[in-house]
Amino acid sequence: MSKIQRPHDIVSGPMSSLEPLIERLNTFSADNYWDLGKFLAEKVIPAALEKGIFAEQILKRMAEMPGFKFPFSLLKQCQRYYSYYPDVETRPLPELFYYELATKVEDSKKRDHYEKMAVANKWTISDLQKRIREDEQARREDEKTSYGFDRKEKNIWSFDTSDPRFGKPAAKGRLPGQIVANALFYYTQPGWTIVDPMAGSGTTGDVIESVSCFEDRKCRMYDIEPSDDRIKRSNILQTGIPEETGSVDYVFLDPPHDFYPRGLEPGYSAAAAQSDTMRKLKAILRESVRIIKPGGRVSIIVEVTSGPSVFIDSPFEVTLLARELGVVQIGKVYLPRRSDSTRQFSSTHDAKSLLSECRELLTFEKRTPQAAQN
Numbered sequence: 001m002s003k004i005q006r007p008h009d010i011v012s013g014p015m016s017s018l019e020p021l022i023e024r025l026n027t028f029s030a031d032n033y034w035d036l037g038k039f040l041a042e043k044v045i046p047a048a049l050e051k052g053i054f055a056e057q058i059l060k061r062m063a064e065m066p067g068f069k070f071p072f073s074l075l076k077q078c079q080r081y082y083s084y085y086p087d088v089e090t091r092p093l094p095e096l097f098y099y100e101l102a103t104k105v106e107d108s109k110k111r112d113h114y115e116k117m118a119v120a121n122k123w124t125i126s127d128l129q130k131r132i133r134e135d136e137q138a139r140r141e142d143e144k145t146s147y148g149f150d151r152k153e154k155n156i157w158s159f160d161t162s163d164p165r166f167g168k169p170a171a172k173g174r175l176p177g178q179i180v181a182n183a184l185f186y187y188t189q190p191g192w193t194i195v196d197p198m199a200g201s202g203t204t205g206d207v208i209e210s211v212s213c214f215e216d217r218k219c220r221m222y223d224i225e226p227s228d229d230r231i232k233r234s235n236i237l238q239t240g241i242p243e244e245t246g247s248v249d250y251v252f253l254d255p256p257h258d259f260y261p262r263g264l265e266p267g268y269s270a271a272a273a274q275s276d277t278m279r280k281l282k283a284i285l286r287e288s289v290r291i292i293k294p295g296g297r298v299s300i301i302v303e304v305t306s307g308p309s310v311f312i313d314s315p316f317e318v319t320l321l322a323r324e325l326g327v328v329q330i331g332k333v334y335l336p337r338r339s340d341s342t343r344q345f346s347s348t349h350d351a352k353s354l355l356s357e358c359r360e361l362l363t364f365e366k367r368t369p370q371a372a373q374n
Contacts, residue, residue, distance in 0.1 A: 018047055018058070026068055033099050037082030040075065055079070077103045084111070092119050097128055104132050148211040149181035157182055157361070158336045165210045168227060171201035175254050175301075179335060179361070180207045183252060183299050184214055187331065187363050192249035193218045195291065197236045197284070201227045204252055220248075236284050243291040251288040253300040255281070260305040260314065274312050277305060281314065282321050289325045294368040298327065301335065303359040315360040322364045331363035 021044050028036045040059075048058035059079070063072035081102040085091065088098050097118060101111045118128050144150050150159065159176045162169075166177020180203055188194065196204040199221035208219045222234035222241065234242055241251075259280055281302070288298040305312035319329060337357045 017051065018044070021047055022062055022065070022068070025062070026070075028070075030069065030074075033078045033081050034085070034088055034095055036070070036075075037078035037080070038086075040079045041082050045079070084108075091115075094125070096125055100125065100128055100132070104129075147185070148213060149185075149207070150178050151185060152182050155331075155333045156336070157333055166206040167203035168201035171227065173256055174201055175203055177203045177207050179301075180204050180252065181211060181214075182333075183361065183363075184208070184217065184250075187297050187299055188214075188217060188250045190216045193220070193247075194250045194252065195220045195222075195241065195243060195248045195288075196252045196254075197222045197234065197241045197288070198254055198256065199223045199226075199231045200254070202230055205230050236287060237280060241287045241291055245290050246293050248291050249293060249296045251292060251296075251298045253284060253288060253298065255284065255301065260303055260312070273305070277312055277314060278317055278321075281318055285318065285321055286325060289322075289327055289364075289366060292366050294366055297330070297363055297365045299331075299361055299363040301359050301361050304356040315362060318362055322362075327364035327366050329362065330365045331361070333361040333363075335359040335361055 025036070025039055025044060028039065044058060044062075045055045048055070053061075056076075059075040060072050062068055063070065063075060077099075081088075081099050084102045085098045088095050091098065093115065097115070101114055105111045105114065114128060114131065117123070117131070121127070123131075140150055149163065157179055159178045162174060162176040163178050163181075166180065167174045184194070184207060194204065194208065194217050196219070199205070200223060202221060205219050205221050208214045208217050219230075220243070221231040222236070223231050224233070224235050226233050232242070260277060281300075285298065285300065288300075292298060300318060302315045302318050304314060315332075322329060335358065337359070
């Protein structure tokens, strides 16, 4: 096995004395989860702690080393696996069962319950996985009854289908309303005024009207082509958002797909395309920041532009724009596209060029003058 390359900034200081342990760890088999977790828990992490490096820090630093074969997520899972089941060899089920429980079930009582059920009913690993999935789905249904929508607890919001209550089914570029509902849940407060200047089929309004926990929010919607009477006609790129400066609490932005060129158009220029994309994103973000109050927030859905002759990291560029406009990032959520919503690309697409199938929901806050000074 080739020696791990260790950039100076990774191994300088306390990390240098841990090199032998890291080299040894890199020889472990990728499918020997328990032994890997044991070595982490008994050797690597204690040695790191003696050098003042916390457990999560050492796992992340190792995963960043060129030539190190284990990603941070796997290291974390193996550490958790061993910490939950150091006695796995004496337990009644095959080790794979306990790895599944350790990585999928956080509550210790639930893990014990699943173990007893698996033993009593002679489950296969597929039986266990199915039961865990079913229980998670049931939990989400119970929660949906409580909140009125499918609330996510982590920063990956993926929905197999769009909630039929939100948006018009045939609308082009329809956004799953569950994304809007989660954004309102995490980033708005009771009584806030919400503005959606690219309202499309009125999904934001549908969420506020249909979900009881948002009934005290006020909603104003605009679009170039209003789809119903609740939406006023307005083109944010031409005339801005028709709201007074510092008058609203939250803006939700879902720019249309044509904001992002694909590099397949006749006479395409990558530099011109990037300039045009960033010009439009800056315009709508500047207008949104203008109309929100101090303490107000802006959420914007952004995607990477990738093609045979272009790569624009729009989420990163928008983050830089936000800093210029004086707002602070407070959230980032990943939005994988549904399998049934994959867009069709030209047959001339370069097979060696990766397409982007995951967007990001970035949220920024306008700090009060006092908070900004602090």
